[in-house]
Amino acid sequence: MSGGDTVYIAATGTALPGDAVDNAALGKLLGVSEEWIDIFVGTRTRHFGWDPVTGEVRGTLADLCAEAGAQALHASGLGPADIEFVVLATATPDLLLPTTATDVADRLGLSHLPVFQIQAGCSGAVQALDLGRTLILGGRRAGLVLGGDVTHRFLGPRGDTARMPTEELVNYVLFGDGAGAAVLTDEPEGERxxxxxxxxxxxxxxxxxxxxxxxxxxxxxxxxxxxxxxxxxxxxxxxxxxxxxxxxxxxxxxxxxxxxxxxxxxxxxxxxxxxxxxxxxxxxxxxxxxxxxxxxxxxxxxxxxxxxxxxxxxxxxxxxxxxxxxxxxxxxxxxxxxxx
CATH class of the missing domain: 3.40.47.10 (Thiolase/Chalcone synthase)
Incomplete structure (x- = not known):
């Protein structure tokens, strides 16, 4: 049965790097209390693709997006030959060029298809979904949309956290690293x-x-x-x-x-x-x-x-x-x- 003018999410996948960093561990590194973190943002844990102590980068955006994309493809039951486009949304690409989207496509064994990268903040995942939906309605049968962000270029070990203004310090407890993906199709497959x-x-x-x-x-x-x-x-x-x-x-x-x-x-x-x-x-x-x-x-x-x-x-x-x-x-x- 064809979906006609409807687009479907067949499967999703996600990736979070390393172990969760709780407020006790992060507060100790930053010289602030668990209570301050809870009062200010309420977040209890987050994941970083870099070591909060040394700053060593252990997981790039491409690493996370490739992991999430592979999960989504596996869950959908589709193979690389079935995917007709890739759209990736991020505010924090690994490089300006080549795009992280092409790196992820390469890792997933995808080739000879359009690959788009959207530069956006929190709305980027929806923009990727919007573009992917448009491509399906335009005749593509299936595609992969992804979204993710990493913090290592903007946060890192600091020896002067006690002197940071609150509006800068809060970024260390507010943000984390991660990626997600969804397979879009023109028929009600998988999750339907x-x-x-x-x-x-x-x-x-x-x-x-x-x-x-x-x-x-x-x-x-x-x-x-x-x-x-x-x-x-x-x-x-x-x-x-x-x-x-x-x-x-x-x-x-x-x-x-x-x-x-x-x-x-x-x-x-x-x-x-x-x-x-x-x-x-x-x-x-x-x-x-x-x-x-x-x-x-x-x-x-x-x-x-x-x-x-x-x-x-x-x-x-x-x-x-x-x-x-x-x-x-x-x-x-x-x-x-x-x-x-």
């Missing part, structure tokens, strides 16, 4: 999850960025400007109402009611922020699917990590909506799913 809608809308005209992720070149590599900065006040004020807008827009476009939702996948900035967002969303019987308290903020990996948690409980007829807000320049994103 129909993508009913995808929202991907930039709304940042005239607005200041809520997050900046910088990079250095040969002429400014010794600059003292910060590589990673957030406007937490703006994020706390704006992300919850934007999340509600996304939810209502997706529901309205599909003609669904709040009562129709079995699961809700909220934005995963931090455990504390997710709780604030849920408090601002309309009451719904939907069960919350979150992972950020265990994984940390892994950027483009997060929606895939949430999907991986959703699948065991997603039964025929179930409906779910995922919400993503990218605060760098305020991108509203999300998607709606139904098990067929």
């Amino acid at each position: 999850i129909a993508i009913r809608s995808v929202l991907n809308s930039w709304t940042g005209q005239g607005r200041r960025p809520g997050q900046v992720l910088d990079w250095y070149g040969t002429t400014d590599r010794h600059s003292d400007r910060r590589m990673l900065a957030e406007d937490y006040k703006a994020i706390e004020e704006q992300v919850p109402p934007i999340s509600a807008e996304i939810l209502w827009e997706l529901l309205g476009g599909l003609g669904w009611d709040l009562a129709d939702l079995g699961f809700l996948l909220p934005p995963q900035l931090s455990e504390r922020m997710t709780a604030r967002i849920m408090e601002r969303l309309p009451a719904t019987p939907a069960r919350e699917i979150s992972c950020v308290s265990e994984t940390g903020n892994t950027g483009n990996a997060l929606p895939f990590l949430q999907l991986d948690r959703l699948l065991p409980e997603f039964t025929t007829g179930s409906r779910a909506i995922a919400l993503c807000v990218e605060s760098s320049r305020w991108i509203r994103a999300g998607f709606a799913l139904e098990k067929v």
